[in-house]
Amino acid sequence: SQKIEQNSEALNIQEGKTATLTCNYTNYSPAYLQWYRQDPGRGPVFLLLIRENEKEKRKERLKVTFDTTLKQSLFHITASQPADSATYLCALDSDGGATNKLIFGTGTLLAVQP
Amino acid sequence: DTGVSQDPRHKITKRGQNVTFRCDPISEHNRLYWYRQTLGQGPEFLTYFQNEAQLEKSRLLSDRFSAERPKGSFSTLEIQRTEQGDSAMYLCASSPQAGANVLTFGAGSRLTVL
Numbered sequence: 001s002q003k004i005e006q007n008s009e010a011l012n013i014q015e016g017k018t019a020t021l022t023c024n025y026t027n028y029s030p031a032y033l034q035w036y037r038q039d040p041g042r043g044p045v046f047l048l049l050i051r052e053n054e055k056e057k058r059k060e061r062l063k064v065t066f067d068t069t070l071k072q073s074l075f076h077i078t079a080s081q082p083a084d085s086a087t088y089l090c091a092l093d094s095d096g097g098a099t100n101k102l103i104f105g106t107g108t109l110l111a112v113q114p
Numbered sequence: 115d116t117g118v119s120q121d122p123r124h125k126i127t128k129r130g131q132n133v134t135f136r137c138d139p140i141s142e143h144n145r146l147y148w149y150r151q152t153l154g155q156g157p158e159f160l161t162y163f164q165n166e167a168q169l170e171k172s173r174l175l176s177d178r179f180s181a182e183r184p185k186g187s188f189s190t191l192e193i194q195r196t197e198q199g200d201s202a203m204y205l206c207a208s209s210p211q212a213g214a215n216v217l218t219f220g221a222g223s224r225l226t227v228l
Contacts, residue, residue, distance in 0.1 A: 004156075032214050043118075043205050043219030044157065051214070089156050093215060100145060100215055101170060104156035 002027040004105040006090060012111045013080055021075040021108045023090035028103070030092035033066055033073050038087045038107065047088075048075075080112045118220035120206050126226045127196055134192045135223045139208030146189050147217060148181055149205040150174070157205055163189060164211065196227045 003026045013019050023033070032051045036044035050057045050066040050073065057064045063076040077084050087109050091102040119138040127133050139146045145164055149157035160179070161171045165186040175181075178196075183189040193200055203224050207217035 034216065036217075041221075041224075043207070043222050044217075046216050046218070049214055049216060091156075100164070101147070101159050101162055102215060102217060103159065104149075106154070106156045 002094075002103075004028070004090065004092065004103060006088075006105040007108040008106075010109040010111060012113060015081060015112055015114050017080055019077040019080050019084070019110055019112070021088050021090075021110065023073040023075070023105055025071050025092060028071075028092055028094060030094075033064075033090060033092045034102065035062075035064060035073075035075050036089045036091060036104075038089060044089055044104075077110075080110075082112045082114050085110055085112050118206055118208055118218055120204075120220035120223050122223060123221060124224050124226075126228065128228050129198060130195055132192065132194045133196055133225060134190055135204050135206075135225075137189045137191070137206030137220060138187070139189070139206070140218055141187075142210065143208035143218070144186075144211040145209045145215070146183055147207045147209075148189070148191050149207065151203045151205055151222070152201075160191075193225075196225075198227045201225055201227045 005024045034049045035047045038044040048064045050064045061078045065074045087107040089104050089107045091104045094103045121136045147162040148160040151157045160175050161181050163183040178194045181191045203222040205222045207219040
């Protein structure tokens, strides 16, 4: 069956440390993978997109890696701040770009302690 | 343009009643999506439109659910004969037709069925 799995437990880290979130998928062949941030009671907000032929993408304090052999993406937030506390969702196109819908993981709740 | 708008933000209804949600996407976006999200889960795909054409519907979308996008602009999602299991956040998102499918979400419409 097709699955997208993210860290099932909430992630608690100290301010200033690097947060690393994982996204593993099974039985998908995505052309790209995306990360979104969601705050309570709000819709998800797009952060980064990485394509299947890219190993790594950076944006300010954010870094995403994509390993199509391992079927895994890692999402890093360096120098984390309490304002980074939120749920982070990974999402992928369900069929190598043939369809136009995104399938989301369950999300990882990140809490950055001051 | 202020992004994707959804109305109402909150709806409380009794079981068996009909409810309708409205979504106004970003004006130049051709694609419009509906997702449903329950507590602790990621958004689940329901359906999507390209302009006025409904191109895909999830099997989650039972006969009690209907979505329209009559003129390729705003969309409505109607739930007939609501059940307690319909209680969720209903998220609308839009994206431009070209390029990778990055979604801009609205704030969502939270439905509570008593």
